[in-house]
Amino acid sequence: MILNFTRYNKREFVGVSAPRVILTPPPKSRIRVSLDSIGGDGEEGGDSSWRKVDGLVRCPANYTPLTPITFIKRAAKVFPYDTSVVYGGSSYTWSETYWRCLKLASALTTHLRISPSQLVATLSPNVPAIYELHFAAPMAGAILCALNSRLDSSMISTLLDHSQAKVLFVDYQLLNIASKALHLLSKSGAELPSIVLIKGPSDFKEHENVRYDYEYENLLSKGDDQYKPRMPIDELDPISVNYTSGTTSRPKGVVFNHRGAYINAISTILVHEMGPRPTFLWTVPMFHCNGWCLTWGVAAQGGTNICLRKVTPKAIFDNIVLHNITHIGGAPTVLNMIVNSSIDDQRTLPNKVRVLTGGSPPPPQILTKMEELGFEVIHMYGLTETYGPGTYCAWNPEWDSLDRIEKSRIKARQGVQHLGLEDVDVRDPITMESVPADGKTMGEIMFRGNTVMSGYLRDLKATKEALKGGWFHSGDVAVKHRDNYIEIKDRLKDIIISGGENISTIEVETVLYSHPAILEAAVVARPDNHWGETPCAFVKLKDGYKINEGEIIEFCRNNLPRFMAPKTVIFDEIPKTSTGKFQKVILRQRAKAMGSLGI
Template sequence: MSYRFFKSSWSWVVPSIKRLHSFGSLTLTQRYRHISGFAGEFESWKSMEGLRRCSANHVPLSPITFLERAAKVYRDSTSLIYGSYNYTWAQTHQRCLKLASALSQLGISPGHVVATFSPNVPAMYELHFAVPMAGAVLCTLNSRLDSAMVSVLLTHSEAKVIFVDHKLLEIARGALDLLAKTNKKPPILILISKWDIDDTTQTSLEPGTYEYESFLETGHVGFEIRRPESEWDPISINYTSGTTSKPKGVVYSHRGAYLNSLATLLLHGIQSMPVYLWTVPMFHCNGWCLAWGLAAQGGKNICLRNVSPKEIFENIALHNVTHMGGAPTVLNMIVNSPDRKPLPHKVDILTGGSPPPPQILYKMEELGFRVTHLYGLTETYGPGTYCIWKPEWDSLPLAEQSKLKARQGMQHVGLEEVDIRDPVTSKPVPADGKTMGEIMFRGNTVMSGYFKDLQATEEAFSGGWFRSGDLAVKHPDGYIEVKDRLKDIIISGGENISTVEVETVLYSHPAVLEAAVVARPDNHWGQTPCAFVKLKEGFDVDAQELIRFCRDNLPHYMAPKTVIFEELPRTSTGKIQKYLLREKAKALGSLS
């Protein structure tokens, strides 16, 4: 039984999800459909005479339809560019149909999981449509993982097939070898080898392994798409970035992906036929849902295997790029690169992932980028809020504008509500710009749950909200501003210290390239700020100079008591791994 409407009460959810434990042999889609059977259908609309729900007025929402429309509306317009390779939307549609057909012939059934392990090459884009067109669930693995983690995620996701970029083949083979040692049936490997811009070597195929283009050609362009029976059917699993040691599988639905794709287009100001430079990894929240969304507007996708300032500036000029995205680490890389230069035209760029220092936003604007700051998590399909720019701010000094843009703003149109609430009582905090609370979400673009982790799902949704684990304040105008992670806040002598505020001051020092602040144990104060800093090339400052600088620009209790100069550990998506830095600070022992 499929489910289409849900009762507003959550009373049926927990007992229904618990029934999943008996569904071990079912596919992911079948498990979710069983929940719907227990829930029943909400059909109060039948009390209104003359209404009828039928195929003429009710179709499950799915981003698959974006590609079908693009093949008609933008048929001969360019869809993908990668070096010398160039495709139209009609060609992309046909290739995706053939790929979906080939997967079906391989035995992939609705609800089966198909994994990818690849950077931003055209195959990654095609698979975002082809896999759900085959009725399967897409699982885009981070292309910077090692064999051990790939093995863990393949086991957890129960992937039947994995598409692997040829440059990542040895890592993938290592993962499959680890699976074999545990008597787990490995997924079928399909090698992505066509787009060899900088590598002409040929890769030998082992028995049972397919080559992407040859595999695609076994499919049929007349393939009948396996559409979701319910828009709540899962479309993808996205594993969290690994800022902790336990990544979780976040399940997206067709409905959520459809709505967040459109919401991201709106907040990015993307109109018809944009030129989008892929500097956001498609494996990360499905490229912030723009892997699907750009098809809705007939966008030209410029794929990059490697992201560097040189590649970014060259492609902006070569292809007349209009839009791109990137984490604050990418922005920092751009503004500090020797290859930086004023842009030939304005480029809209989305940034999110961690609070960007206002100084970085200021320098990006100077280069000619128009920055929109968003906030979200894997659990919110990527973008959830953004800083909505107000015309009256145009007359403010650029530095003041950057401070306003550094805020995380308000929810986009796909979300019902975002609020700052007390993490214990769940009551809203006052909109005074000072009182911190936890960021909480409600709406259609919040994940369906964590795959095979009922306890984590229940904890995340406790109280009827999705709890982000991020601390923020709400300003009088309703805009939110992230201050810290709950686990990162420093409590020193009874005072809460936002590590983000201390990091912002450190970034304003001309010698600092990167900075991260964590708590160090202190016998007297409980905790004190400990800063880990990477200096810009050619600069030489000592710890005391940075401590004095912070004391000149912050209340003294907020200034770091310890400064350590070293390379900062990062996740594969560019986030600083503060849990590793906390361990280092703890190992230093008490300061007093």
């Protein structure tokens, strides 16, 4: 069966109902989210059965709204003298971090006058202040909005305008970018947020003529360490807003709630196999889905957070040896950087280091090389709309008999849902029927459960479309295998339809990565007068290698069905998003500008 996704993209959904979602910003940026019906596919709700059983009550003794704020209070109680955060020469214990978060939450409330449900934004790399704000902001009843620290002033201005944040915490190295963003924002007449500067080393010279209203440590010192945190009244109250990495002029702010953050934090530490007192190296940006919810998850296990300002192979290896790191995380681009690092940067690992990777599917060759270096890779899959991790490739003892390459190929699949989700399925996007588990029939990956977003900030239309039929529509094309493991074939917009055949760009890229000369590869469609579309490969070669277009095309033809092999190869740097993903929209434009192949 061939699904023509090009045709599907132009059709309207019919015969499916959507949950009623209200996402309305009241005056002064207060946000309230309510979901009046879950399901949306004909399931009935009704009164809870416990109300009908005599003798049962719901009271503070047996019910409190779920929130990850409770993780840090427990960590301070159970692990008070264990190291919580390390950054350079500074370190804190869990009791100290909890105390600092209380004072910061108090200062937000009393000095910055932050009201419940107002947004607190950050613009910073992975430093202790941002970790503390993941607890302090919701303790004050506020909603955290960790902005991508790799964006330019124009985009930061757009996001500040859309989010209506009341305060912006800025790292000293990004103060100029923030200042320019506020200048752009002032031209629109919008209310400007207060600026809190996170200072750097003592020898750092402050930028002249760049204003800020508070300094982080001074503001924190004004707080009360006896502050009583504002716990959510409803566990579906928003805890954070995360803007998707594909943000354009129309921002998509994904709203997380306390319940979802709590459940996904626990689910992620289970996926990552984090036992008590792990040591986690922060190679995942904390602005990315709140660090895949591990900002809260590490606290739940009383672990140690090793903050890393700049991610390089040398910094990763050095910190692993110095701190006996047990867990790290990162996109496949980080893994690619590790396996292709110089011998001088690499170190012998003192112990097995578990790596949680997600984003684009990792090439099997990268997984194999990571294992050779002493890492154990766990592949997960998710989106910002699913709080980050949603599925993972659980280990199957039957794989032990496979050779290393085949084992890595299977581990590169997206796997099964984690414990926090009700369901993940591959469904026909038009009929909404589940596709057969034959490993061939393609459909769209869909999610449902407590770790699916509440909605898009101030975009009810997009929220309804994404949650249509009682499922979150990922936009990713996949197949389902007999063991119910899902395997991504492509994004809906990336599938190449050549002569009526669907070509998965991911499958072509996997073969390209197996060539010893290729460091990076991305495949998009190029117009073709005869076939409609054909694969166009953009590749970056490893240092010291030389190879021509014909050799790469022939290599692909020897390892793929002939119609799937690229007909065009471009040698160039491959543009990436701020989170390390290939910018295929730019590559598609380049391929289109080349004109059509064929007669």
